[in-house]
Amino acid sequence: EVQLEESGGGLVQPGGSLRLSCASSGFAFGEYGMSWFRQAPGKGLEWVGFIRSRAHGGTPEYAASVKGRFTISRDDSKSITYLQMYSLTTEDTAIFYCVKMPYGTYRGFNWFDPWGQGTLVTVSS
Amino acid sequence: QSVLTQPPSVSGAPGQRVTISCTGSSYNIGAGYDVHWYQQLPGTAPKLLIFGNNNRPSGVPDRFSGSKSGTSASLAINGLQAEDEADYYCQSYDNSLSGHVVFGGGTKLTVV
Numbered sequence: 001e002v003q004l005e006e007s008g009g010g011l012v013q014p015g016g017s018l019r020l021s022c023a024s025s026g027f028a029f030g031e032y033g034m035s036w037f038r039q040a041p042g043k044g045l046e047w048v049g050f051i052r053s054r055a056h057g058g059t060p061e062y063a064a065s066v067k068g069r070f071t072i073s074r075d076d077s078k079s080i081t082y083l084q085m086y087s088l089t090t091e092d093t094a095i096f097y098c099v100k101m102p103y104g105t106y107r108g109f110n111w112f113d114p115w116g117q118g119t120l121v122t123v124s125s
Numbered sequence: 126q127s128v129l130t131q132p133p134s135v136s137g138a139p140g141q142r143v144t145i146s147c148t149g150s151s152y153n154i155g156a157g158y159d160v161h162w163y164q165q166l167p168g169t170a171p172k173l174l175i176f177g178n179n180n181r182p183s184g185v186p187d188r189f190s191g192s193k194s195g196t197s198a199s200l201a202i203n204g205l206q207a208e209d210e211a212d213y214y215c216q217s218y219d220n221s222l223s224g225h226v227v228f229g230g231g232t233k234l235t236v237v
Contacts, residue, residue: 108218113173
């Protein structure tokens with residue numbers, strides 16, 4: 001069974017930084033792309049970014065709203081995906097979800113499944 | 126504002142059929158890209174409900190079905206049950222946007 005467990009959320013001041021982790025198990029982690037999504041309180045789903053598998057270059061892609069502030073990386077030896085967040089603002093307050101991609105990279109017909117349980121990031125002074 | 130447009134809310138009585146629409150454009154659904162649907166029960170993470178327009182993952186009841194035509198897609202739920210009360214999101218690919226992953230704003234289904 002595929003399992004994804006996010007950690008690292010918490011309260012951070014505006015302008016601060018935070019690193020989220022996503023521990024994966026139950027599948028050949030290195031063969032798949034991994035993605036991050038977020039959901040602000042009472043709002044809809046927003047894609048944050050994804051990282052391709054090593055076979056597809058291991059490169060990340062980001063949503064315009066976070067590009068230049070967030071960095072996604074992966075450690076295939078530990079089956080962990082990271083989301084490093086800098087220059088956080090109150091607009092970044094959300095539950096962040098780690099999600100497995102069905103392939104090593106994002107393709108036009110891609111869906112996202114399964115989703116981790118999420119970790120809450122609160123940006124407030 | 127979401128790239129894909131969904132009604133904010135729909136409702137139905139137990140046993141009824143409801144549909145949720147997802148309207149896009151020639152850059153996403155109208156370009157032939159697949160639509161996927163997610164169900165988010167209160168206080169939980171989203172769960173894949175329909176992939177590739179009309180395919181159900183293992184374990185999803187056949188009361189749920191999806192369709193796509195032109196620049197729109199729809200999720201239908203037959204034989205509505207109380208446990209279907211949730212938020213539903215459509216997702217597709219957009220060839221005009223960086224990153225390409227787009228969602229609808231979500232539809233709250235209330236079982237009255």
